[in-house]
Amino acid sequence: MPGSAETLNDTRLKFNEESGVAMNNDKEFDQIPVVQEGFQEGKTGNDGDPYLVVWDGHQDPGCPKGFKKRNKWIITLIVAAGAFNTTCASSIYTSTYEQIERDFKSSHELAIAGLSLFVMGLGIGPMFLAPLSEFYGRRPIYIVSFACYVLFLIPCAAAQNITTMLVGRFLDGVAGSAFLSVAGGTVGDMFEKGDLGLPMMVYTASPFVGPEVGPLIGGYINENTHWRWTWYVMIIWSFVQWVLLCLVPETYNPVLLQRKAAKVRRETGDDRYYAPYDRREDGILKTVLISCKRPFLLLIFEPMVLALCTFTALLLGILYLFFQAFGIVFRGSHGFTLSQLGLSFLGLFVGMILGVSTDPLWRRVYRRLVEKRGESIPEFRLPPGIMGGILVPIGLLWFGWTTYRSIHWIVPIIGSAIFGTGTLLVYSAVFAFLVDCYPIYAASAMAANSFSRSCFAAGFPLFSTQMYQALGNQYATLILALLTVAMAPFPFIFFKYGERLRKNSRYARSP
The missing domain is CATH 1.20.1250.20 (MFS general substrate transporter like domains)
Structure with a gap:
């Protein structure tokens, strides 16, 4: 029967490059395909079902892309x-x-x-x-x-x-x-x-x-x-x-299609018309439990997720640690007022804006890699992270060893700008790589990244004052720089060997 649950299950979600849809057998719906409308007799949806309601192209008044x-x-x-x-x-x-x-x-x-x-x-x-x-x-x-x-x-x-x-x-x-x-x-x-x-x-x-x-x-x-x-x-x-x-x-396609299906049922008086979300089997509780469980599974079983999430978490932890460290450095060593201390964070701000402005360069690098190979692979998203991994420890070392009272305050702020640029490049590369490498589980991969970052960002400020007071500005920052040096090779390692690692992965996109 058209519109039955069996018909919908037969068309269980697959990754579709043209529509950018990521779906899987765990019924984790991210988007709904943009295909021809199928709510009138004789018109068919994506699975040949005449009662499956979908968008009538981007010209459909309800379609967000329109x-x-x-x-x-x-x-x-x-x-x-x-x-x-x-x-x-x-x-x-x-x-x-x-x-x-x-x-x-x-x-x-x-x-x-x-x-x-x-x-x-x-x-x-x-x-x-x-x-x-x-x-x-x-x-x-x-x-x-x-x-x-x-x-x-x-x-x-x-x-x-x-x-x-x-x-x-x-x-x-x-x-x-x-x-x-x-x-x-x-x-x-x-x-x-x-x-x-x-x-x-x-x-x-x-x-x-x-x-x-x-x-x-x-x-x-x-x-x-x-x-x-x-x-x-x-x-x-x-x-x-x-x-x-x-x-x-509202812009979320599944919910909008549910509303459209309800409207069609009212207008036609035929209750057989439905949207994909009308037939989903998972309830709210199960969906929340899956959302909480899968990020940790990725962290446990996927070394690439664990390493890259740890790197980004370390960088955000250092960023939030700076909220205490900058006070120690610029108020303690340079006598800044509270408002001047706030201005000292403009170095990080400018550095991140510079990182964003390099996006056209990395797009060209990505296109050249794709043209050379003839296809796109997730590892081609990592070159910005490789450069960022180099800039981050340079910025930290520059900042740490120029915090002496005798050195002008602008010099360590320049170092923080270099750190900010490197941090932005690492983040942009890791985010793009995780989404491309784990298309079906992209939401879970990003949740794993978000959770690990928040843990580090929450923990680092709690010991920053004691660390800087005990070790001094230079050696405390040196320890942070050495930690980033240890993590910096991972974007390059995964750029070179990521395709081989994906062959043995239970979650990653297959080579």
Whole structure:
């Protein structure tokens, strides 16, 4: 019978290069193929079923890829601004340490825990927010989670003790994590593969730029007024962001096709018409459990995932460690004020912008590798990571050994810019490689990366002050540089031997 569950199971998802669809026998649906509409008699869907409702090409009014280009960019900028806001909130807190420690009579380590708990929330939230978006769509997740994000800023602003602040920070991180797990999908929903590079670059850069801007804004606020104004400003900014998010339409294809199928059933009076998601067998609980389990399976059984996730986690850990280290270096050695300390993070900001600006160069390298081989393989995504792996330890060594009081403060900031450029290149290469190497399990691979990064970013700030005070600025940074030297060869190793490793992988794309 047309539209039966058996028919749908016969067309269980396969990876389709033309439509960019990733599906598997575990029923982990990421997108729905863009094929000809099949809700009228005589028209067939992707599996020959006349009752399977799909898009009537990009000219279909409901298809996200058919949105006007201007509207696509407005939506992209709104969700990118949400990611920027969330990650800015993670680091703006660091400028409140002195006042919070005085007002709450807390230790410095306990105050730092507010940064660590927020970042840990950013890592935990995607585990269940991402699968929930599969059932309800992206728009409800944005609106509800960001509304909670704004509400959880209020306890931070009104806190009368450090416990309230820490609980509020953790819950705020969980609520704000939607933009690190769902927003990238919104951009991918709207743009064709050939046009996806620039908008995805804008979105990808936003959560990396946010942490550098946070101390800059917070420094001026906390130098001139009470620390609570940090949260008043964030509440106002975040509420405006939430209003903008309410204007963003749904872009998730499976949910939109469900709505289209329901409309067709109402218009035709025939209940046989259905969308693929109408016949999915997994419930919310099972989907969430799979989302929580598979990232750890990839970390355990896939050496490439483990190594590259550890490398990116180390880099983010060092980045968040800098929020304490910069204070020790620039306030202790160079006498910076709080606002000047915020400006010192512009080196990292400029470095990451430089990293983004090199994207055309790496695209040319990628095209030449593809032309030389005659086909595209995931390993061709790694050259930026190879260069980034070289720049990162150079930047750290430059920064560490120029932190003497006798050396002008601009010199270590230049070193931090080199570190920022290398970090951005490593991230861009690893993200692209994981998605290309594990197309069916891309969401799980990225979740594994996100979780490992959050663990390191949450843990490193907790021991940074003690490490820099005990070892000194130079030797503490030297240890960090040596750790990156140990990790730097992995992009090159996988570039050279990744294809061989994929042959024995249970999850990776086969050579």
